[in-house]
Amino acid sequence: MEFFITFIQVLDSTIRLATPLLLACLAGLYSERAGIFDIGLEGKMLMAAFFSAAVAAVTGSVWLGLLAGIASSLVLSGLHGLASITFRGNQLISGVAINFLAAGMTVLVAQSWFEQGGRTPSLFGGGRFTPINFPFAESLSGVPIIGPIYSELLSGHSILVYIAFLMVPATWWVLYRTRFGLRLRAVGENPAAVDTAGVSVVGLRYAAVAICGVLCGIAGAYLATALQAGFVKDMTAGRGFIALAALIFAKWRPWHAMGACLLFGLLQAIALRFQNIDLGGVVIPVQVMDALPYVLTVVILAGFVGKAVPPRAGGEPYVKER
Amino acid sequence: MEKMPKWADVVLIPLISLILAAILSALVILAIGENPIEAVKLMVTGALGSTYGWGYTLYYATNFMFTGLAVAVAFHARMFNIGGEGQAMLGGLGVAMVCLYIPWPHWSIALLAACAGSMLFGAAWAAIPAYLQAKRGSHIVITTIMFNFIAAAFLNYVLVNLMRPPGAQDPSSARFPEAVHLPTFQSMFSTAENVVFKGTPVNITFFIAVLACFVVWALIWRTRLGYEIRSYGKTETGAVYAGISPVRITIIAMLISGALAGLMAINNVMGEAERLVLNATEGAGFIGIAVALMGRSHPFGVFLAAILFGFLYQGGAELAFWTSIPRELIVVIQALVILFTGALDNMVRMPLEKLFLSLRKGAQ
Numbered sequence: 001m002e003f004f005i006t007f008i009q010v011l012d013s014t015i016r017l018a019t020p021l022l023l024a025c026l027a028g029l030y031s032e033r034a035g036i037f038d039i040g041l042e043g044k045m046l047m048a049a050f051f052s053a054a055v056a057a058v059t060g061s062v063w064l065g066l067l068a069g070i071a072s073s074l075v076l077s078g079l080h081g082l083a084s085i086t087f088r089g090n091q092l093i094s095g096v097a098i099n100f101l102a103a104g105m106t107v108l109v110a111q112s113w114f115e116q117g118g119r120t121p122s123l124f125g126g127g128r129f130t131p132i133n134f135p136f137a138e139s140l141s142g143v144p145i146i147g148p149i150y151s152e153l154l155s156g157h158s159i160l161v162y163i164a165f166l167m168v169p170a171t172w173w174v175l176y177r178t179r180f181g182l183r184l185r186a187v188g189e190n191p192a193a194v195d196t197a198g199v200s201v202v203g204l205r206y207a208a209v210a211i212c213g214v215l216c217g218i219a220g221a222y223l224a225t226a227l228q229a230g231f232v233k234d235m236t237a238g239r240g241f242i243a244l245a246a247l248i249f250a251k252w253r254p255w256h257a258m259g260a261c262l263l264f265g266l267l268q269a270i271a272l273r274f275q276n277i278d279l280g281g282v283v284i285p286v287q288v289m290d291a292l293p294y295v296l297t298v299v300i301l302a303g304f305v306g307k308a309v310p311p312r313a314g315g316e317p318y319v320k321e322r
Numbered sequence: 323m324e325k326m327p328k329w330a331d332v333v334l335i336p337l338i339s340l341i342l343a344a345i346l347s348a349l350v351i352l353a354i355g356e357n358p359i360e361a362v363k364l365m366v367t368g369a370l371g372s373t374y375g376w377g378y379t380l381y382y383a384t385n386f387m388f389t390g391l392a393v394a395v396a397f398h399a400r401m402f403n404i405g406g407e408g409q410a411m412l413g414g415l416g417v418a419m420v421c422l423y424i425p426w427p428h429w430s431i432a433l434l435a436a437c438a439g440s441m442l443f444g445a446a447w448a449a450i451p452a453y454l455q456a457k458r459g460s461h462i463v464i465t466t467i468m469f470n471f472i473a474a475a476f477l478n479y480v481l482v483n484l485m486r487p488p489g490a491q492d493p494s495s496a497r498f499p500e501a502v503h504l505p506t507f508q509s510m511f512s513t514a515e516n517v518v519f520k521g522t523p524v525n526i527t528f529f530i531a532v533l534a535c536f537v538v539w540a541l542i543w544r545t546r547l548g549y550e551i552r553s554y555g556k557t558e559t560g561a562v563y564a565g566i567s568p569v570r571i572t573i574i575a576m577l578i579s580g581a582l583a584g585l586m587a588i589n590n591v592m593g594e595a596e597r598l599v600l601n602a603t604e605g606a607g608f609i610g611i612a613v614a615l616m617g618r619s620h621p622f623g624v625f626l627a628a629i630l631f632g633f634l635y636q637g638g639a640e641l642a643f644w645t646s647i648p649r650e651l652i653v654v655i656q657a658l659v660i661l662f663t664g665a666l667d668n669m670v671r672m673p674l675e676k677l678f679l680s681l682r683k684g685a686q
Contacts (some may be wrong), residue, residue, distance in 0.1 A: 039467065079661075083661070087665075087667075087672075089664070089666055090665055091665075092402055092463050093660060093665045094661070094664070094665035096404070096608070096611060097657050097658075097660040098657075100608070100653050100654075100657035101657035103653050103657075104651065104652070104654035104655075104656070104657055105350075105650075105654055107648055107650040108647075108648060108651060112353075112354035115646075238471060248464060285479055287476070287478050287482075288475075290474075290475040290478075291471065294468040294469075295468075295472060298454070298460070298468050298469070298472075301454065301458075301460035301461070301464060301465055302458050303460070
C-alpha cells in the first residue's frame with residue numbers, strides 16, 4: 001500500500017510537470033507543421049510566465065494574468081513571424097534571439113516594476129489557479145485502488161491541466177479533420193502547391209505561429225500561476241527545449257506528443273522525488289534523469305529507433321515565383 | 323551583377339543593424355526609468371576608461387573570440403552550431419584534467435597541453451552531432467542544443483561525484499597547482515612604480531585568441547580545405563560535382579568549430595578561475611552566435627565584434643554596480659543584435675538593395 005501511494009503521488013506530479021511540456025509541445029507542433037521551425041518556445045513561455053504573474057499580482061485576478069501572458073507570448077510570435085515569414089530570415093536565429101530577448105526583458109521589467117531581484121511578489125488567493133475537485137473526490141478517496149486514482153490522480157488539478165490534455169484530441173481533430181488543418185499540413189510540406197491552389201501561404205503560416213503563441217502563453221501562465229506562485233528568473237529552466245525534444249520524439253503527431261510529454265514529465269517527477277536511485281547496488285545518479293530526455297531525442301533523431309522526418313518545407317522561407 | 327557594392331554589404335548593413343539595436347536598447351533603458359546617455363557614459367568609463375576596465379573587457383572579448391570563431395567556421399559550411407556552450411564546457415573538463423592530473427614543470431608546457439586537451443574535448447563533443455548530421459541527416463541545430471543540456475548534466479555529475487575534493491561543499495574541482503597559473507596582463511605589463519590591469523583576469527590567452535583569428539582566416543581563405551568548406555557552404559550540389567565529399571566537410575568543419583569553442587576554456591578555466599566550476603562558460607557559447615553574425619563570419623569581424631561584446635559585458639557589470647539597471651540589460655542588447663544582424667537581416671538589406679539599384683540606374 002505504501003508503494004501504491006508513492007506510485008500515485010509520482011504519477012500525480014508527472015501530470016503536473018507534463019502539462020507545461022504538453023502545451024509548449026503542441027504549440028511547436030502547429031508552428032512546425034506549417035513549416036516554421038520554432039526554437040523560441042522557451043522564450044515565449046518565459047515571457048508569458050512573467051507577464052501572467054505580474055498582472056495577476058497587480059490586479060489579483062489570475063484570469064487577467066492569463067490574458068496578459070497570452071498577449072505577451074503573441075507579441076514574440078508576431079516578431080518570429082515578421083522575421084521568418086515576412087522578411088524570410090533564418091527561423092533558427094530568430095528563435096535564438098527570442099529566447100534571449102525573453103530571458104533579459106523579464107528580469108529587466110521585473111526589477112523595474114517590483115524591485116525584488118527579478119521576481120514578482122508571491123501570488124495568493126485569486127491570483128492563482130486553484131485545484132478543481134471532482135464530485136465525490138473526498139468521499140471516494142477511502143476506496144482501495146480506485147479511490148486514490150480518482151481523488152489524487154485525476155481530480156484536484158487546475159483548469160489549465162485539463163485544458164492542456166483536452167488540447168490533444170482538439171489538435172488531432174483540427175489537423176486531420178478540418179480544411180484548415182489540411183492546408184496547415186500542406187503548407188509545411190509543399191507551400192508552392194498551396195499557393196497554386198489560391199490559398200495564402202503567408203496567412204496560413206501567420207495563423208499557425210499565432211496558435212503557437214497562444215499555447216505557449218497558456219504554458220507560461222501555468223508555470224507561474226498554477227504550478228508555482230509567482231515568477232522567478234529563468235523559471236522555464238529548459239522546459240521549452242524539452243518540449244521541442246518531445247515534439248521530435250513524437251514525430252510531430254499530437255497523440256504521440258502527449259505520450260512523449262508524459263514520459264518526460266515522469267522523468268522529471270522521478271528526479272524530483274528520488275534524487276539518486278539505488279537499484280540493488282547500481283546507483284543511477286540524478287543527472288542521468290536530467291539528461292535522459294535529450295539523450296532519447298538524439299537517439300530518435302539519429303534514426304536508430306524509427307526515423308524522425310520533419311515537415312519537408314520546415315525552416316525554408318517561401319519565395320513566391322514571379 | 324551584384325546588387326550592392328561590397329562595402330555596403332560588409333560595413334553598411336551591420337552598422338545600420340547595430341544602430342537599430344542601439345536605438346531599441348536606449349528605448350528599453352528609457353522605459354525602465356533610467357537615462358540612456360548617462361548609462362552609455364558609465365559603460366564607456368567603466369569598460370574603457372582605465373586599464374582595470376580594459377582588463378575585464380579584453381578578458382570577456384577573449385572568450386567571445388573563440389566562441390565567435392567556432393560559430394563562424396560552422397557558418398561557412400552552412401551549419402548553425404548552437405552547441406558552443408556545451409563544447410566549451412567539455413573543453414573546460416579537458417583543461418582541468420590536463421592541469422590536475424599531470425605535474426607540469428612550467429606553465430608554458432602546461433598551456434600547450436591544455437590547448438590540446440581543450441580542443442580535443444571540444445571537438446569530441448561536436449563529433450557526435452557532426453557524424454549524425456553527415457551520416458544520418460539529423461538536424462545539427464537540434465542535436466547541438468540537446469548536447470548542451472547533456473553536457474551540463476554530465477559536467478554536473480563529474481564535478482559532484484568525481485572531481486570534487488573530499489570534504490568540499492560546492493561542486494567544483496580542486497584548485498590547479500601554482501605551476502600552471504598563466505601569466506596575467508598585470509604581471510606582464512606592470513612596472514615597479516606603475517601597476518596596470520590590477521586584479522583583472524585578462525591573461526596570455528588573449529594573444530592565443532588573436533592568433534586563432536589569424537589561423538582561421540588563413541584556413542578559410544588560403545587553404546584547399548577552406549576553399550572546400552566555403553564552396554560546400556555556398557552550393558552543396560556544386561561542391562559534390564567538384565568532387566568534394568559532404569560527409570567529410572561536415573565532420574571536419576564541425577570538429578574545427580568544436581575545437582575552437584573548447585579552446586575558450588584556456589581563458590576562463592585555466593586563466594581566470596584556476597579550477598573547474600559549474601557553469602564556467604556563463605553563456606559565452608551563445609554570445610558567439612551574436613559575435614559571428616555581427617562579424618559576418620569573417621575572423622577580423624569576429625575580432626571587432628568580440629571586443630564590442632566584451633565592452634558591453636564589462637560596461638553592463640559597471641551599470642549594474644552603479645545604477646538599478648540589472649546585468650540582464652546585456653542579454654537584451656545581445657538579443658537585439660542577433661535579431662537585427664541575423665533574423666531581420668532582410669529588413670535592412672531589401673530597402674538598401676533597392677536604393678543602390680535605383681542609384682545605379684540614375685547614373686547610367
